[in-house]
Amino acid sequence: MKEILIIGSEGQLGLEIKKQCKVLNKVNFTFTSLQSLDVTNTQQLVDTIKSKNFDYIVNCTAYTAVDKAEEEVELATKINTSALATIGQSANEIGAKVIHVSTDYVFDGSNHRPYVETDTTNPNSVYGSTKLNGERALLSHNKESMVIRTSWLYSIHGNNFVKTMIRLGNERDELGVIFDQVGTPTYAGDLADIILHIVDADISKVTTFEPGIYHYSNEGVASWYDFTLAIHQKMNISCRVNPIETKDYPTPAPRPHYSVLNKAKIKQVYNVSIPYWKDSLDKCLLLLK
Numbered sequence: 001m002k003e004i005l006i007i008g009s010e011g012q013l014g015l016e017i018k019k020q021c022k023v024l025n026k027v028n029f030t031f032t033s034l035q036s037l038d039v040t041n042t043q044q045l046v047d048t049i050k051s052k053n054f055d056y057i058v059n060c061t062a063y064t065a066v067d068k069a070e071e072e073v074e075l076a077t078k079i080n081t082s083a084l085a086t087i088g089q090s091a092n093e094i095g096a097k098v099i100h101v102s103t104d105y106v107f108d109g110s111n112h113r114p115y116v117e118t119d120t121t122n123p124n125s126v127y128g129s130t131k132l133n134g135e136r137a138l139l140s141h142n143k144e145s146m147v148i149r150t151s152w153l154y155s156i157h158g159n160n161f162v163k164t165m166i167r168l169g170n171e172r173d174e175l176g177v178i179f180d181q182v183g184t185p186t187y188a189g190d191l192a193d194i195i196l197h198i199v200d201a202d203i204s205k206v207t208t209f210e211p212g213i214y215h216y217s218n219e220g221v222a223s224w225y226d227f228t229l230a231i232h233q234k235m236n237i238s239c240r241v242n243p244i245e246t247k248d249y250p251t252p253a254p255r256p257h258y259s260v261l262n263k264a265k266i267k268q269v270y271n272v273s274i275p276y277w278k279d280s281l282d283k284c285l286l287l288l289k
């Protein structure tokens with residue numbers, strides 16, 4: 001029996017992993033939430049990791065409030081960076097492999113072609129910087145670690161762009177949405193699926209765990225404006241959506257104008273195909289209906 005620890009199991013990704021975990025055979029899951037494990041409590045984090053001979057640790061915790069992070073630098077650093085050093089160190093001591101999730105916001109958005117894993121990072125927000133430092137802390141403390149950068153995550157759980165656009169679309173007659181930021185929406189269910197696939201492939205020795213940085217989002221490209229239109233069309237929301245520029249919707253944390261991720265590496269190493277973003281959106285909206 002393999003032991004796997006899922007830290008942060010009540011977030012969007014954590015809940016999807018919880019939902020899908022039964023697909024793995026001969027694996028015993030331990031789930032923690034903020035209530036049972038606060039990752040800013042270093043001793044508690046170390047004790048939890050060392051409480052069993054875990055084979056794998058998946059970190060789904062994060063400080064994800066991108067704008068608030070500009071103010072709450074210390075807390076964002078503790079959760080997104082310092083905790084990763086502790087996770088890496090403790091995992092190393094017990095010989096556990098770690099899968100951690102990071103973000104497209106480690107890039108500054110100046111690219112004109114999808115970002116590959118080796119492209120130069122240059123975050124332009126506190127959130128992006130703390131996540132990048134977390135990647136580095138983990139990879140330097142535990143060589144058996146994998147960082148999966150993803151983008152524009154949504155699910156049926158928690159607060160996310162999809163749910164906000166449904167709410168605003170139902171409340172208002174007209175809405176302005178940014179069209180000059182381009183990326184790829186990613187359904188948390190698909191991300192959970194690939195993470196469990198990576199663990200399963202390692203256990204069954206189909207593909208040995210290959211540490212390092214990977215990019216994973218759904219396939220395709222969209223602006224927030226396109227994303228909104230797709231949501232509203234599927235949900236039969238008749239609100240008029242106007243494309244607006246970033247400069248007309250200033251936020252405390254700047255976002256990259258372009259953050260499409262190239263997924264060639266993960267597709268090749270793990271021999272997977274990735275769903276198109278609109279197909280996954282339809283799946284999620286069906287559940288929300």
Ligand SMILES: NC(=O)c1ccc[n+]([C@@H]2O[C@H](COP(=O)([O-])OP(=O)(O)OC[C@H]3O[C@@H](n4cnc5c(N)ncnc54)[C@H](OP(=O)(O)O)[C@@H]3O)[C@@H](O)[C@H]2O)c1
Nearest residue numbers: 010011012013034038039061062064101103150151152153
């Ligand atoms: N959301 C996106 O658009 C997006 C985009 C790119 C990358 N990512 C990355 O994808 C990963 C998963 O994101 P997500 O959307 O699933 O995040 P999420 O829904 O915000 O979940 C994060 C979880 O971490 C928990 N948490 C916060 N502080 C904690 C602490 N001190 N100790 C323990 N748990 C704590 C949160 O608990 P509470 O909810 O109770 O606070 C929440 O359950 C993250 O690494 C994120 O950076 C997300």
